[in-house]
Amino acid sequence: MKHGKKYNENAKLVDRAKLYDPDEALATAIKTATAKFDETVEVHVRLGVDSRHADQQVRGAVVLPNGTGKTVRVAVFAKGDDAKAAEEAGAEVVGAEDLVARIQGEGFMDFDVAIAAPNMMGLVGRLGKVLGPRGLMPSPKAGTVTPDVAKAVTEAKAGKIEYRLDKTNIIHCPIGKASFGEEKLMENFSTLLDAIVKAKPAAAKGQYIRSCVVATTMGPGVRINPIKVSANG
Numbered sequence: 001m002k003h004g005k006k007y008n009e010n011a012k013l014v015d016r017a018k019l020y021d022p023d024e025a026l027a028t029a030i031k032t033a034t035a036k037f038d039e040t041v042e043v044h045v046r047l048g049v050d051s052r053h054a055d056q057q058v059r060g061a062v063v064l065p066n067g068t069g070k071t072v073r074v075a076v077f078a079k080g081d082d083a084k085a086a087e088e089a090g091a092e093v094v095g096a097e098d099l100v101a102r103i104q105g106e107g108f109m110d111f112d113v114a115i116a117a118p119n120m121m122g123l124v125g126r127l128g129k130v131l132g133p134r135g136l137m138p139s140p141k142a143g144t145v146t147p148d149v150a151k152a153v154t155e156a157k158a159g160k161i162e163y164r165l166d167k168t169n170i171i172h173c174p175i176g177k178a179s180f181g182e183e184k185l186m187e188n189f190s191t192l193l194d195a196i197v198k199a200k201p202a203a204a205k206g207q208y209i210r211s212c213v214v215a216t217t218m219g220p221g222v223r224i225n226p227i228k229v230s231a232n233g
Contacts, residue, residue, distance in 0.1 A: 067159030
């Protein structure tokens with residue numbers, strides 16, 4: 001894979017053979033963020049589980065103490081008092097049958113998080129094929145199917161992120177922007193990793209956290225010592 005001149009310059013800041021401590025890795029990643037926009041810092045964690053087995057799934061949600069630095073657009077499937085509460089909490093889009101029709105008929109997708117009141121799931125279930133592949137399907141596990149839609153909207157706006165295994169047993173999550181600085185990113189990193197460690201399935205055998213890498217949007221990966229991350233939790 002060929003990389004541009006800027007990437008290759010930034011890659012020189014990273015020791016590929018080294019396993020960094022988390023704080024040092026984040027400080028190094030920040031130095032590689034030289035793009036003209038405020039780059040997102042992402043964490044990629046490979047776990048010693050097999051996502052093909054139901055008893056080895058790792059999935060949940062956590063509110064990052066310093067948010068993600070991203071403006072989150074929230075859609076809520078609700079009626080009556082729930083709809084009113086969602087609007088007051090700051091949801092951009094609120095609806096029921098009308099919202100389902102917009103998504104199905106017009107391909108409306110101008111939102112980053114979808115939340116649903118439990119009595120709406122019969123309706124929302126029709127959107128599985130549209131929302132599922134985009135990771136937008138509301139679920140009780142992620143706290144996006146809830147009787148308290150207002151609280152869910154507030155949390156989503158405050159920087160709640162969902163973590164889940166992909167098919168290669170890796171979790172990919174944003175933990176903020178490079179402009180946050182090392183301290184705020186470290187707080188977000190610790191909060192996310194603590195949640196992942198606590199979510200360890202009983203069926204997981206051997207080393208749970210196999211590898212952990214942080215990287216900015218345009219920068220090279222910085223490898224973190226997985227033992228230091230496990231001790232984190």
